[in-house]
Amino acid sequence: MYIEQAYSKKYDFIKYLPIPILFFLLILLNFVAILLLDIDTEALMKQQIEQSSENAVxxxxxxxLAFFLVMLLVWVKFVNKQSIKSLTTARKKVDWGRIFFSFGLWSLITVATTLLAYFSEPQNFEFNFQPVPFAILFVMAIVLIPMQTSFEEYLFRGYLMQGLGIATRSRLFPLVFTSLMFGLMHIANPEVGKMGYLLLLYYVGTGFFLGITTLMDDGMELSLGFHAANNLIGCLLVTQDYSALQTPSILKDISEPSAGYDILLPVVIIYPILLFIFAKKYKWTNWKEKLTGKIVLPKQDVTIDAIGHE
Structure with missing residues (x-):
């Protein structure tokens, strides 16, 4: 099983703490600075873009985050003594077909919904395409965005899911914890400052969707593909003045943002549909056990306590 395979005689929960603590400390410091200094993140980003360019920002x-991915994978390999394959999937090898299926499906849905919004309310968009900046963006994005999203997936759905699962002998606790922390990770985003903290429910819901997908599928491949498509296609297709990733994209959304309960539409409708598609295609069964069952570790000639010390 996906979580159990991370356990070995060398398992020590203390080794799982440095990178997550460092990452969340940086997020917390950034958020506190914004609050204490009363920083207008939208205005700050606009100033940075004027001083350099959208691509530079x-x-x-x-x-x-691409650097954090490399650091995390090196840490897993040489400190945790765990293979990257076992961090990624419980299958004998990484299933690239799953990654590309999830990537393609969500890319198609993203393009379709964006075009629907554009043609139904064209007054909310500007044609923003600039050939040279877009070409530069495209090259950077196809390299860096998958690294950025993979770091978030490997940290939350991989590293913390496995580490906390073994430490607590639970599947449900790491699912809930990582989903909540994934949502809170976005608390300093300009979108949240513009639209309000209700937007965090969308991020938490997305965390639950990706966590459920990982546990049910015994691997991160579907989550990796979805997350890469979400950020990559999004940053190439449409941007907003208040978004965390402002880019010289094809379209620019100029509508006035508002965070109503409609932001939960993906969480309550689209994500369940995706879970249904994945479940049918990959024949998921035994939902209760995979999402809430106890972790049963293989017997070793050593024992570990509640937090993983030998």
Whole structure:
């Protein structure tokens, strides 16, 4: 099973703490600074873009998370002594077909819904296409966005899901915890500052969707594909003045943002439909056990306590 395979004699929960603590500490410091200094994140980003360019600000925003991905994978390999394959999937090898299926499906849905919004309310959009900046963005995005989204998936649906699952002997606790933390990770985003904290429910809901997908499928492949499509197609297709990733995209959304209960539409309708599609295609069964069952570890010649010390 996906969580159990991370356990070995060398398992020590303390080793799982440094990178998540460092990452969340940086997010917390950023959020506290915004509150204490009363920073207008939208105005700040606009100023940064005027001083450089959208692509330069995009690079500054995404590159650190790409670096965090490399750091996390190196840590897993040499400190946790765990293979990257076992962090990714319980299958004998990574199923790239699953990644591309999820990526393609969500890309299609994203393009379709964006075109529907554009043609139904064209006054809410501007044609923003600029060939040279877009070409530069495209090259950067296809390299950095999958690294950015993979870091978030490997941290939440991989590293923390497995580490907390083994430490607590539970599937439900890491599902709930990582989903909540995934939502809170976005608390300093300009979108949240513009639209309000209700938007965090969307991020938490997305965390639950990706966590359920990972546990039911015994691997991260579907989540990796979905998340990469969501951010990559999004940043290439449409941007807003208040978004965390402002880019020289094809379209620009100029409508006045509002965070009503309609933001939960993906969570309560679209995500369940995706789960149904995945479940049918990959023949998911035994939902209760996979989502809420106890973790049963293989017997070793050593024992570990509640937090994983030998």
């Amino acid at each position: 995009f690079l500054q925003s995404v590159a650190p």
